[in-house]
Amino acid sequence: MCGIVGLFVGCSALAYCPRKALTAPAAPTGGADGAAEEGTRGAGAAEDTTYTSPFGRWWERSSVRQAPRRTLDEPSSEAVRYFSPDLVPVARHPLIAKLRPELFDQVLIQHLYRYLDFTAKLETLVVNRTVLGIAGGSVGVELPEEMRFDAYKIYCDEAYHALFSVDLMRQVRDRTGIAPRLPRQPYFLKRLEEIQATLAPEYRALAELIFVTVSETLISASLAEIPVDDGVMPAVRETIRDHAVDEGRHHAYFATFLKYLWAGLDRTERRTAALLAPRLVDAFLRPDTDAIREELLGYGLSHDSAEQVLAEVYDECTVAAHTRLTAKRTLHYFTSLDVLDDPEVAQEFRTYGLL
Numbered sequence: 001m002c003g004i005v006g007l008f009v010g011c012s013a014l015a016y017c018p019r020k021a022l023t024a025p026a027a028p029t030g031g032a033d034g035a036a037e038e039g040t041r042g043a044g045a046a047e048d049t050t051y052t053s054p055f056g057r058w059w060e061r062s063s064v065r066q067a068p069r070r071t072l073d074e075p076s077s078e079a080v081r082y083f084s085p086d087l088v089p090v091a092r093h094p095l096i097a098k099l100r101p102e103l104f105d106q107v108l109i110q111h112l113y114r115y116l117d118f119t120a121k122l123e124t125l126v127v128n129r130t131v132l133g134i135a136g137g138s139v140g141v142e143l144p145e146e147m148r149f150d151a152y153k154i155y156c157d158e159a160y161h162a163l164f165s166v167d168l169m170r171q172v173r174d175r176t177g178i179a180p181r182l183p184r185q186p187y188f189l190k191r192l193e194e195i196q197a198t199l200a201p202e203y204r205a206l207a208e209l210i211f212v213t214v215s216e217t218l219i220s221a222s223l224a225e226i227p228v229d230d231g232v233m234p235a236v237r238e239t240i241r242d243h244a245v246d247e248g249r250h251h252a253y254f255a256t257f258l259k260y261l262w263a264g265l266d267r268t269e270r271r272t273a274a275l276l277a278p279r280l281v282d283a284f285l286r287p288d289t290d291a292i293r294e295e296l297l298g299y300g301l302s303h304d305s306a307e308q309v310l311a312e313v314y315d316e317c318t319v320a321a322h323t324r325l326t327a328k329r330t331l332h333y334f335t336s337l338d339v340l341d342d343p344e345v346a347q348e349f350r351t352y353g354l355l
């Protein structure tokens with residue numbers, strides 16, 4: 001998850017992370033818990049789309065229903081960390097690696113804070129607004145009843161993800177005495193609003209639907225970057241794992257939702273949505289270099305050193321490679337809708353590094 005995904009651009013854990021399993025061609029539905037229910041036909045909105053609920057065992061398996069509260073254990077040794085350096089791109093840079101140990105720990109802790117804050121705000125400010133609209137039937141997409149009912153389960157999941165993220169952030173703050181340094185407005189929201197401001201009013205809601213679909217299919221890939229580092233606090237690893245398991249179901253749901261959405265759009269709306277998709281992927285994935293620069297300056301780095309770290313950690317090639325890898329399945333869902341038949345759309349996907 002960095003945005004959520006942007007937080008992990010260039011992370012060295014990519015070489016061994018379980019995300020590889022997620023980059024295989026997607027099963028369209030069926031879910032993370034392997035408990036698909038009987039398919040439900042869309043009511044004529046998408047004749048070729050069958051909904052197979054990924055939430056067959058949600059009552060027993062969702063984190064909100066079965067996971068315990070994750071709490072920090074008593075510190076067992078000085079070596080236990082709050083986040084894996086492998087998942088913090090700037091931590092690998094020599095100028096950061098040589099910081100005093102207490103400052104280096106702060107780099108990891110602030111990264112954890114950003115990750116948790118991102119999660120809480122994404123879920124509450126964007127995703128759940130859309131999900132509630134899906135559940136209530138107000139997003140203008142004709143969906144099977146089962147699918148609208150499942151949206152209530154996602155709503156509960158996301159609310160719990162926000163709660164456990166804020167809970168963990170408060171625990172870490174109280175344990176360490178290190179205050180979170182967080183942007184007033186999360187960058188993904190700022191970028192989404194900037195994109196919406198360029199659109200005619202009638203397309204702004206569509207942009208948000210595409211943004212949520214994109215983020216929900218990108219997010220599970222990013223969450224698969226679960227810290228496998230045993231040196232990281234168990235509460236942190238378990239919180240991320242709880243989230244990843246739920247997001248696997250959401251990913252399957254939104255891959256199907258996109259088909260229903262598409263079936264209900266006219267030609268002009270489809271073209272608008274297709275042109276928006278790469279910009280929205282970029283809005284979600286592009287690292288928040290302004291916030292990271294501010295943070296680096298706070299550790300006493302000079303402006304030149306901070307710029308050097310940013311330029312070397314987030315070089316164009318690394319960012320582009322991360323975008324392509326992370327967006328692989330999301331891209332597949334859009335290309336399956338033949339969006340690339342339009343040369344202007346294909347060019348837009350190329351411009352944002354997706355092709």
Ligand SMILES: [Fe+2]
Nearest residue numbers: 123158161247
């Ligand atoms: Fe979530």
Ligand SMILES: [Fe+2]
Nearest residue numbers: 158216247250
């Ligand atoms: Fe989700």
